[in-house]
Every structure is written in C-alpha cells, then in structure tokens.
Amino acid sequence: MVGSNKNRKSRLAVRYVLATILLLIMVYPYLYMVLNSFADWTQVDRQLIPSKFSFKSYEWLFTGGDVGIARPWMNAFFNSVIVSIASTVLMMLFGVMVAYALAKLNFRGRNAINNFVLFHMFFPAIILLIPNFLIIQKVGLYDTYWAMIIPKAVSLWAIFMYTNFFKAVPDAFIEAAKLDGASDFKILYKIMMPMSKSITAVIFLFLLMERWTELLWDMIVVRSDNMLTLNVLLSQMFGPYGSYPGPLYAASVLLTVPIIIMFAIFGKKFKEGMQFSLK
Template identity: 55%
Template sequence: MVIPYLYLLLQSLAPWDQVDKTFFPTGLTLKSYQWLWTGGGYEAQPWLSALFNSVFVSAVDSFCMVAIGAIVGYGLSIMEFRGKKFINGFILFQMFYPGIILLVPTFLVIRFLGLYNSVWAMIIPRMVGLWAIFMYTGFFRSINMEVIEAARLDGASELSIIFRIMLPISRSITSVIFLFVFMDRWTELMWDLIVVKDPAHQTLNVLLSTMFGPYGSYPGPLYSAGVLLTFPILALFIIFSRNFVKGVQFVLR
C-alpha cells in the first residue's frame, strides 16, 4: 500500500527527463511544484485557485453534513413525533439508492435556481449526508437519557444540547463521519465536472482531469498535483487518528 504513494511522491520531485523512467530519481527538484505555482504558463489553468476551491467546497460541505447530521440524528433518536419511523425508513432506503439516478434531476434543479457554473452548484446538493444522519442516529440512541433530561431541567435548548453536550460526547464518531464525508467530497469528480465549466470555479480534481488532454506532456506536474490532492486527507487522518480509531470501534460493535 505504501509503494504507490512513495512512487507518487518521488515522481513529483524527479527531474522531468526522469519522470516515469526510474523509480528512484538520481536527483530531486521542485520544478513540478513551481510549474503548478506559476500556473504552468497557462492563464486558463489556475492550479492554486483550484486547490482553494477544493478546500473551500469540501470544508463547507463536510461541516454542513456534520451539523445537519447531528441535528437530524438527534431528532430521530431522542425526540418523539409523528412520522418518525417513516423518515428513518426513508433515509435507510435512500442510502441503498444509486446516487447516479438523481444526477439529471439534481442538475435540472440547480440550473433552474440559476446556480449553474458557480461554486454553490457544487456545495448545495452535498450539504446533507444521509450516512452522517444514520450514524448519528445510532450513536445518540446509545447515550443515557438522564444526561439530556438533566440539561433540559437546567434550561438548555435542544440546539444547545446538541452542540454543547451531544457533539462533545460524540467526538470519536464525529471524527469518523467528518473524515469520511470530507474524503468523499474531496474526491468528487463527475458532479463537479458537470455543473462547473469556468476554470476559476473548478476544483483540483476537475483541473487534474484536463491534464490528460493538452497537458498530458507534463507528467511531473500531474504527480505533484496528485500529492497536493492526497495531502489534506493524510493530514486529517493524522490529526483525528486517535478519535478515528475509537469511532471505528463503535461502528464495528
């Protein structure tokens, strides 16, 4: 598992005349990264802007999925209301539905709202994560109701209970949810490729896909862009590794 990542890193640092010709280059250079930094001489390929778009879109969607997942999961697990079983069943049913089926209807809605070719076209459809709701619902059901009742007696609102009590308690499962939804959003390609054509709004994944066309003669920058695409996921895993392991243990129980 380590070898492909090592190859990716070494090729991104290799002199251009040695890329894909040897596993271990005779020297290391930052030329490929400099090529991305300066735009490669192509104003229509804003690599740094694409990296920022990827970070912004993934971060906003991930935080929204966690916040909305926690609120909805709390309501479905703790509160009692009419139609609760139907909503739980519908969410479970939707999780088994191929997302590709809703691709065209979602695109038509985005175009009708006038959001086509904008950053929000990539953000809004992914702000709610059914998997996050499902995970929070299961976790919150395992929490002792006495904690919640005590908070209510102290005058805490339901939103205050969610964000000041339930989320701190669920740090481990939140780490798992955030990491997975961020990774899923970070690696999204098809939807972003469909709804955004303006290079100024494209994500790094979309921009990378164009390098196989007229920019296919620059394999070194392709590898360096791959390193940039991999680094945030690796950094997040290192930061949340302790809570991630605890969260996975809960999921497997």
C-alpha cells in the same frame, strides 16, 4: 521447550516479513507518485526509483515552467478548500440535528423517516445526477460555488451514524437537562456533541475526504476556469496537458496533502470513533 520457542519466533518472523511486504505493496504506489513528482523530467516514469530529483514539476504548476503559461492551481486549490469545508460543515450540521430528532424525540412519522434514510443509503446516487443538474440550472446556480455545495449539503450516512450513537446515550442525561430547563438545542450542543467527539472525528474525516475527492458533480456544474476545483483541473491534465507527467504527479501529491494533515490531526479521535462504530 527450546524447540517450541524457536518455532514460535520463526512463525513470528514470517508474519513480520509478510506484513512488511504487504505494507510495501500498499504504500509503494503513493511513494512512486511522490518520487516521480520530484524526479527530473528525463526520469519520470522511466525508473521504479528515480536517481535525479528537482522541483521542476512543482515550478511548472505554479509558474508555467518552460511553457510560460501559469496554470490556475492555487485558485483551484482554494476552490476545493472552500467547497469541501462548506459542504462538510453543512453535512455535519444537518446530520447532527436530524439524528438527534430521530434518536431522542418522539414525533409522528419518525419510523418512516428512519426507513427512508436506510432505503436512500442503498439508492444509486448517480440516478439523481440529471434531475439535480436540471434543478441547479433552473434556479440559476450553474457555475457557482452554491452549485457544488448545496446538492452535497446532506449526508444520509452521517445521519445514520449519529442516530446510532445518540440512541446509545442514556435518556437519563436528557431528562435531567430538561428538568434544569435546557432546550433541545442546548442539550444537543452542550451534552450530546461533547460526548460524541470520537464519532464526530470519524464522520468529519470521511465526509471531508469524500467531498475533497469529488469529481463528476463538480465537472458537470462548473464551466469557467476560475471555478474549477483541483480534481477537475487535475482530470483535464489527461487531455491537453497529458504530455507533462511530472506536474501530473505533483498535482496528485498536492491533492492528497490536506487529507493526510487532517488524519494526522484527528488520528487519535478517529481510532476511538472507529472502535465505537465497529461494536
């Protein structure tokens, strides 16, 4: 009995050690980025763990540092916030309404739309890149917020997730609400949405993260400096600003902060929603 307990503790200790090593391997790249963003410029990318730290990289971002030319980082940051929030809200709004119709309303062509959603989810989005760009140019939206928002306003993945969730809600709730005179819109926002807080947190976080990290489309449809998003501005640092690795790391850290904050706020609901989506 004593021997078996020792073996069990040994196996448990080995698992903890392996888990710790794997965790460090996954976390260290981000930790390396954070440390180098605060590192003295003489030590950036010179050591695995810098020994001298300063705020020079962040000062360079917001004031231009020793270059003396302020980079439009705050403007690009707010552009990313505006575009990401607007796109995510529209994707959530359209996703909820379309999913409710597909899950709970009977109308001709519902199965065809369902099949189209499933088919389009596996359709390479990059194939539509040029047609979408030409349409944006034709309607005069090039180099505007709308060029970055409207083409990203619908998420078939959000429609798919909400549809599956709404199908699991018993029809008795809807029938009872209709007997009380509730419209479909009232049922959707008074009954269905409060019941779907967990899955909404999952969809919201994934959509926000996907839109926040978008680069290719934003790079194509804007050209003026005052319309650049943070991702596009960050990508430009690999060109003329490639000799400033410290600020590059600092900008990368700033890019991840909103996502970390969102996960910290909605972490509990996110876990609950993931449990449902994996069932």
